[in-house]
Amino acid sequence: MFKAIAAQAHRAVYLADGKIPSPNRDAPNELTGKVDTVLGILAWAGTAAGVAGVLITGAMMAISMRRGEGSEHMGRLGMVLGGCVLVATAGPVVTFVFA
Template identity: 40%
Template sequence: MFDLLAVSADTAHHVMQYLAVPDPGSGEAPPGSEKILKILKWAAWGVSAACVVGIFGCAAKMANSHRRGEGGEHAMGLAYVMGACVLAGSASGIVGALI
């Protein structure tokens, strides 16, 4: 009985070895990937600049609304811009967690 269990466990182990998904680790960057990283850095800079411009735009709306005595409709725009800032700042962390 124990021999049958040992053979079954050994067979299952060998079958699982062949069916296992290979783990490539963190991978290796291909030649020329420095150019891709440069483009990503430019895009990150552009997104950061857009976030700053968005916050300036919300500040201008807030000042204009305060001057006219209106309510805080601009608060939702500021919330969207702040959400975009958080998402842009944590993008590499999110991707790293998913990979």
């Protein structure tokens, strides 16, 4: 318990002096390769989900227009497109911050 408190106090002092921490990159190559593979798969899945969301929302809008129903599909489309923007910018933002 005391070690955790001391480590937290050391971190607080370290950040209080204005220095930016610069951790060493010493992860094993096998691990970084696996993490990159998983992140790549998640990026493709997020992109596929965004495309599917846009297609489904467009189909629902077309069906509603055909029936003559007014609905709030534009709000749904906005949320889907917002999610697409988040998925598309996540990788470059992380690369910018940690590279």
